[in-house]
Amino acid sequence: xxxxxxxxxxxxxxxxxxxxxxxxxxxxxxxxxxxxxxxxxxxxxxxxxxxxxxxxxxxxxxxxxxxxxxxxxxxxxxxxxxxxxxxxxxxxxxxxxxxxxxxxxxxxxxxxxxxxxxxxxxxxxxxxxxxxxxxxxxxxxxxxxxxxxxxxxxxxxxxxxxxxxxxxxxxxxxxxxxxxxxxxxxxxxxxxxxxxxxxxxxxxxxxxxxxxxxxxxxxxxxxxxxxxxxxxxxxxxxxxxxxxxxxxxx
Numbered sequence: 001x002x003x004x005x006x007x008x009x010x011x012x013x014x015x016x017x018x019x020x021x022x023x024x025x026x027x028x029x030x031x032x033x034x035x036x037x038x039x040x041x042x043x044x045x046x047x048x049x050x051x052x053x054x055x056x057x058x059x060x061x062x063x064x065x066x067x068x069x070x071x072x073x074x075x076x077x078x079x080x081x082x083x084x085x086x087x088x089x090x091x092x093x094x095x096x097x098x099x100x101x102x103x104x105x106x107x108x109x110x111x112x113x114x115x116x117x118x119x120x121x122x123x124x125x126x127x128x129x130x131x132x133x134x135x136x137x138x139x140x141x142x143x144x145x146x147x148x149x150x151x152x153x154x155x156x157x158x159x160x161x162x163x164x165x166x167x168x169x170x171x172x173x174x175x176x177x178x179x180x181x182x183x184x185x186x187x188x189x190x191x192x193x194x195x196x197x198x199x200x201x202x203x204x205x206x207x208x209x210x211x212x213x214x215x216x217x218x219x220x221x222x223x224x225x226x227x228x229x230x231x232x233x234x235x236x237x238x239x240x241x242x243x244x245x246x247x248x249x250x
Contacts, residue, residue, distance in 0.1 A: 019221025
């Protein structure tokens with residue numbers, strides 16, 4: 001599982017890279033779950049991130065298909081991914097938004113993949129379920145799905161859904177379709193995130209000095225990378241009984 005760290009400026013991007021983040025995500029943490037950074041900030045982050053490290057950009061949430069052109073407007077630097085949130089849309093509106101988003105993403109510099117963001121603390125309460133959004137993301141031409149939370153002060157992703165439920169969503173996606181989890185996740189949540197079979201875990205607050213609006217800390221990022229490594233190793237090791245049983249008899 002790869003670690004994505006959301007950054008607001010090039011200084012934070014360099015700190016995240018120093019700490020070992022696999023993916024850098026341009027996002028304004030003061031402007032909601034998918035706050036879009038200014039075009040000037042995006043260009044500066046692009047210059048700071050080496051070509052070998054994927055760069056994604058949050059472009060905001062769509063509440064009506066007609067908003068799609070505004071959300072994509074002005075992006076003029078190569079990206080690996082763009083993240084588009086879905087809020088309160090019915091099936092027809094969701095399908096149209098994703099389809100138009102995929103088309104516009106394909107015409108941006110770098111032809112970035114479109115990652116659809118479904119919010120666990122909103123979906124099912126208002127709008128489509130997480131599974132319904134996942135299905136539409138596949139059929140309408142997106143390249144990935146991120147399950148996140150819209151609110152960042154009322155609990156983490158796992159207060160709204162279980163690892164098993166998220167793993168069911170992953171199981172219904174094509175293997176080549178990227179699946180990511182985020183939503184106020186901390187180091188203690190990494191084993192649960194691994195249990196979802198996600199390809200990527202996204203963080204902001206856990207990578208910062210003291211909360212999501214403070215600067216990204218390379219030391220905090222390094223601790224997360226280390227925790228992911230240890231948790232992955234522990235998950236792949238057989239239980240003690242299995243190890244004993246596998247030892248040949250003398």
